[in-house]
Amino acid sequence: MEKGNNMGIIETRDLVFEYIRRDEEGNVEGITRAVDEVTLDVKQGDFVAILGHNGSGKSTLAKHINAILYPTEGTVWVDGKDTSDDANLWDIRQKAGMVFQNPDNQIIGQVVEEDVGFGPENLGVPTEEIWERVKESLKAVGMYEFRKHSPNKLSGGQKQRVSIAGVIAMHPKCIVLDEPTAMLDPNGRKEVIRAARALNDVEEITVILITHYMEEIIHANKVFVMDKGKIAMEGTPREIFSKVEKLKSLRLDVPQVTLLAHELRKSGVAIPEGILTCEELVTALGLDRQRSQ
Numbered sequence: 001m002e003k004g005n006n007m008g009i010i011e012t013r014d015l016v017f018e019y020i021r022r023d024e025e026g027n028v029e030g031i032t033r034a035v036d037e038v039t040l041d042v043k044q045g046d047f048v049a050i051l052g053h054n055g056s057g058k059s060t061l062a063k064h065i066n067a068i069l070y071p072t073e074g075t076v077w078v079d080g081k082d083t084s085d086d087a088n089l090w091d092i093r094q095k096a097g098m099v100f101q102n103p104d105n106q107i108i109g110q111v112v113e114e115d116v117g118f119g120p121e122n123l124g125v126p127t128e129e130i131w132e133r134v135k136e137s138l139k140a141v142g143m144y145e146f147r148k149h150s151p152n153k154l155s156g157g158q159k160q161r162v163s164i165a166g167v168i169a170m171h172p173k174c175i176v177l178d179e180p181t182a183m184l185d186p187n188g189r190k191e192v193i194r195a196a197r198a199l200n201d202v203e204e205i206t207v208i209l210i211t212h213y214m215e216e217i218i219h220a221n222k223v224f225v226m227d228k229g230k231i232a233m234e235g236t237p238r239e240i241f242s243k244v245e246k247l248k249s250l251r252l253d254v255p256q257v258t259l260l261a262h263e264l265r266k267s268g269v270a271i272p273e274g275i276l277t278c279e280e281l282v283t284a285l286g287l288d289r290q291r292s293q
Contacts, residue, residue, distance in 0.1 A: 009079055009174050009206050010042040010065055010096070016073035017060055034060040036229035037074070042222075044173065047200045047207045049217035049237075052226035053251050061226070062178045062210045066096040079173060094123070096174045097167030101182045103159035112154075112162055113138070113147040119170040130169075137165040140203055141195040157188025161195050168199065174206040175199065181213065189213070214247075215255050218276050225250060242274035257281050 017035040020028055035057045042048050052058040063069040064076045067083040079095045081088040100106060109115025116134045125133065138144040141161040151159055160180055167175055177196060181189035193209075197219050200207045209216060217223050223240045225233035227250050233240055240247070244262040247254050254262075261275035261284070271284040 008041045009044045009046075010040065010208065011077045012038055012040045012061075012064070012074065013077075014039060014074035015061070015064065015071050015076060017057075017064065017069060018072045033229050035064070038226075038229075038231055040224065040231075042174075042206060042208065044206055045200075045204050046222055047197070047209070047220045049209045049211060049220035049223045050226060051211060051214070051217055051223060051240075051252065052232075053212055055228075056226040057229035058210045058212075058226045059178055060229075062098075062176050062208070065174070065176050065208065066098045067092050068098070094170060095172055096176055097170055097172035099160070099163050099167055099175065099177045099180050101179045103156065103163045103183075106163040106166065107151045107159060110150060111147075112143065112149050112151055115151060115162060116147075116165045116169050119166055123170060133169040133171070134165075137169040138162075140168055140199060141165045142191075142198075155188060156184045157191040160184060160188065160192045164192070164195055164199070168203070168205070172205065174208065176208045176210070178210045179212070180209075181211070181216065189216070193219070212252070214241075214253055214258075225252070237276060238274035240274075241276055 015035055015038045016033065018031050018033050021030050021032055023029050038061060050058045050061065060069065064071065064083065065078065067089055070084050076083040078092045081092055083092055107115050109118060113134050116137055117130045120130045120133050135144065138147055141164050143158060143161050143165060146154065146158065151162060181192050184192065193216055196207050196209060199205045209220065211217065218237050220237055223235060223237055224231050225240060232250055233243065233246065241258045244254055244258065257278050258275055261271055261281050265271055275281050275284060
């Protein structure tokens with residue numbers, strides 16, 4: 001089933017995904033609903049964050065976007081094409097690139113630039129254009145000066161940026177980052193999120209970031225919070241961070257600065273809800289004005 005052009009780059013309608021649980025003998029124990037009637041609409045150029053703790057269904061949802069998994073019920077469209085139709089598979093995988101948790105599982109080349117050129121080569125892109133794509137992709141993630149290095153010598157954050165470059169070299173319309181920073185240290189995490197933001201701002205690639213780190217959603221323009229396979233909250237980061245008690249009830253860690261602002265508000269300090277950064281708190285409390293006097 002195809003859809004018209006007025007739809008988003010990614011759309012899901014009443015998406016359900018169930019998997020069968022079996023015991024050690026292979027007998028069916030029961031059915032788990034990992035994604036439970038999720039409807040999403042992502043427009044071209046959006047930066048969307050999908051947030052939730054382990055078991056919330058967020059990674060299962062991500063794997064539907066480039067047809068690693070197919071819906072049990074409901075429909076997923078990528079750039080207007082239904083993912084459950086096998087004839088669309090190649091097209092969908094090209095339109096929606098996927099970056100996983102562990103960069104070591106995605107990097108196959110012995111030299112960074114060869115690794116990044118692997119995808120376009122498989123697509124049959126002419127050699128000259130491959131090198132052009134490798135160059136632009138490595139520059140987009142800030143890894144161009146490492147093009148002759150062996151991936152084994154890179155840090156976790158650098159490897160993950162090479163994985164992202166490998167996906168961008170295939171010229172997708174959308175890139176899905178499935179917990180791309182889960183195995184990285186704080187510096188590596190910052191590097192990868194910075195690269196994702198640049199792709200969205202500069203290259204205008206639609207970014208879908210799956211994460212359980214609250215501070216990573218600050219730069220998104222749309223946030224969906226998942227819990228038990230359902231969408232429990234949706235809105236801008238500021239709207240989401242304004243609901244501190246609800247986030248706590250969903251067992252999500254609220255950033256320290258947002259908690260501090262929330263407590264100050266509760267004790268009567270006149271500052272807005274949904275403070276996202278230290279700079280915003282300083283401004284809201286008027287400390288920046290006091291400093292400059």
